[in-house]
Amino acid sequence: MTQILLLKPAVVIGNEYIPRPAEVKAFAKVKMIGSVGSWGAISAIVTAPDHEDRALHDREKWLLEDLAHLEQQNEKAAIEQQRVVERLSRIKLDMLRKERLFPEWDKRSDPVFQKFATRVRSEADHLLESCSKLGLRPKRPEVRRLLLQFIDWLNDFDECSENMIETDERDDLMQFLEEVCWAIKQKALLEELDEHRHW
Numbered sequence: 287m288t289q290i291l292l293l294k295p296a297v298v299i300g301n302e303y304i305p306r307p308a309e310v311k312a313f314a315k316v317k318m319i320g321s322v323g324s325w326g327a328i329s330a331i332v333t334a335p336d337h338e339d340r341a342l343h344d345r346e347k348w349l350l351e352d353l354a355h356l357e358q359q360n361e362k363a364a365i366e367q368q369r370v371v372e373r374l375s376r377i378k379l380d381m382l383r384k385e386r387l388f389p390e391w392d393k394r395s396d397p398v399f400q401k402f403a404t405r406v407r408s409e410a411d412h413l414l415e416s417c418s419k420l421g422l423r424p425k426r427p428e429v430r431r432l433l434l435q436f437i438d439w440l441n442d443f444d445e446c447s448e449n450m451i452e453t454d455e456r457d458d459l460m461q462f463l464e465e466v467c468w469a470i471k472q473k474a475l476l477e478e479l480d481e482h483r484h485w
Contacts, residue, residue, distance in 0.1 A: 377469045383414050388458050402443075402450045409439055410462060417470055429472045433463065433479055441484040451485035459485075 340348040386392075387410050391403040413436045420428055440459065444451045451459065460480065467476045 374465065374468045377465050379414055379418050379466075379469045382462075382465060382469060383411070383418070387411070387462065388455075390454070390458065399450065402447050405443065406440070406459075409436065409443075413466070417466065420470070424470055424472075426472060426475070429470055430475055430478070433466070433475060434482060436463075437479055437482045444485045449485070456485055 337348075387407050388403065391399070394400065394403070413432060416432050417424070417429065420432075440451070463479055464473075464476055467473050467479075
């Protein structure tokens with residue numbers, strides 16, 4: 287006789303980030319047992335007890351932290367909007383090729399990370415060069431092929447580098463890919479690239 291377990295609906299009372307490899311494993315386990323899952327549901331299941339406890343026993347500090355987080359998100363959104371107006375609207379592949387890619391990575395003194403950064407920059411330069419050869423108005427299938435090749439390379443390289451791509455590196459790489467998509471007039475591809483990555 288099959289037993290049906292009735293669970294109360296999850297109530298999300300906070301936000302917390304789970305690294306993507308953990309999300310992938312969790313989602314795979316959810317699918318294995320035949321349930322319907324999502325990243326948001328997995329995140330809620332993992333973090334809800336902690337947030338519920340804090341809401342009950344440390345409410346004032348918890349609310350202040352939540353407010354500070356919201357202000358930080360609003361500030362990031364304002365900066366991003368300014369970047370769209372001042373940079374993305376006029377971005378060109380020639381501009382990207384002349385710039386130092388991922389300049390913040392130079393601040394890291396770890397020699398292992400610097401070797402990683404050198405390889406990623408080299409591959410990103412190669413992507414920009416390949417995109418430039420497609421002309422001013424490249425066709426979407428050609429662009430998609432090049433960008434997905436780059437994502438596949440990053441997926442493999444990140445895995446063999448023991449997941450060197452963490453939050454900051456992920457943000458920098460996605461910003462780079464966004465700028466490439468804007469530069470070649472293929473903004474719609476960014477969502478597909480985001481879904482294709484494993485980091």
